[in-house]
Amino acid sequence: MRNVRTEREEMSGAAQYSDERAREIIAAHMGLEGPAMPILHALQKEFGYVPDAAVKEMAEALNVSRAEMHGVVTFYHDFHRAPHGRHTLKLCRAESCQSMGAERQARAFLDKLKIDWGGTTPDGALSVEAVYCLGLCAHSPSALFDGEPIGLVDPEKLDEIAAEARD
Numbered sequence: 261m262r263n264v265r266t267e268r269e270e271m272s273g274a275a276q277y278s279d280e281r282a283r284e285i286i287a288a289h290m291g292l293e294g295p296a297m298p299i300l301h302a303l304q305k306e307f308g309y310v311p312d313a314a315v316k317e318m319a320e321a322l323n324v325s326r327a328e329m330h331g332v333v334t335f336y337h338d339f340h341r342a343p344h345g346r347h348t349l350k351l352c353r354a355e356s357c358q359s360m361g362a363e364r365q366a367r368a369f370l371d372k373l374k375i376d377w378g379g380t381t382p383d384g385a386l387s388v389e390a391v392y393c394l395g396l397c398a399h400s401p402s403a404l405f406d407g408e409p410i411g412l413v414d415p416e417k418l419d420e421i422a423a424e425a426r427d
Contacts, residue, residue, distance in 0.1 A: 274308025274343065281306065282314040286321045296322060296332055300339055309340035337389075345380040345387035347425040350404040351413075354393035362401035362413075369418045386425040 275281065285302045289295045296318070303314050310333050319329040333339050351357075351366045370388060373381055380387040396402035399411025405421050 275306050277307050277311050277313065279313060279317060282311070282317045283321075286314075286318055290321065296329075300333065300336075304339060309343050312341075340387075343380075343384070345384055345425070347386050347406050348389060348404075349386060349421055349425070350389045350391040350394075352392070352394050352396070352400070352402045353390045354397075356393075356397035357401040360400040365401060365413070365415060365418070368415065369422075373422065381422075381425075383426065386422060 282303060285306060286299050289299045289302060292298055299318055300310055303310050303318075307314070315329050315333055316326055319326045322329070333341070351369075352362060353366070370376060370379075373379075373386070373388065375381060375388060377388065377390050391404065394402045394404055394409060396409055396411045401413045403410045403413045403418075403421075405424075410417065410421075
């Protein structure tokens, strides 16, 4: 049985990956019609991401090729292929937010954190992702922090979010 735990997984609080646990999760969803998406969500909830080994287990259980299963996982941006931060900040990069300086602001924030888009801080506290329109155009620039919308984001607010993620 494969049982691998990375340093980032240790910090994220997610369960340690094991083939046995992945098979249990997959089996629990096999009775559903169209079980692939519910299985992916359950795997990510359990492990904090969808490990390659779990993709292999899913492909076998669903009787599809690993390439097909990989295509499903990579098509949806909310499925993570590597351990993710304990908190997620999604910064809007759509036109309204761009017109209000979001790109410049985001670049400075990412540089301060020493990460790039899609990256996670070295302490595993925060992952920063791009999103294209949150529907908060009247409050640009906008963001989503752990699912909570935030409007009128400025550098100070981003610093507060980073500090909250570390607490």
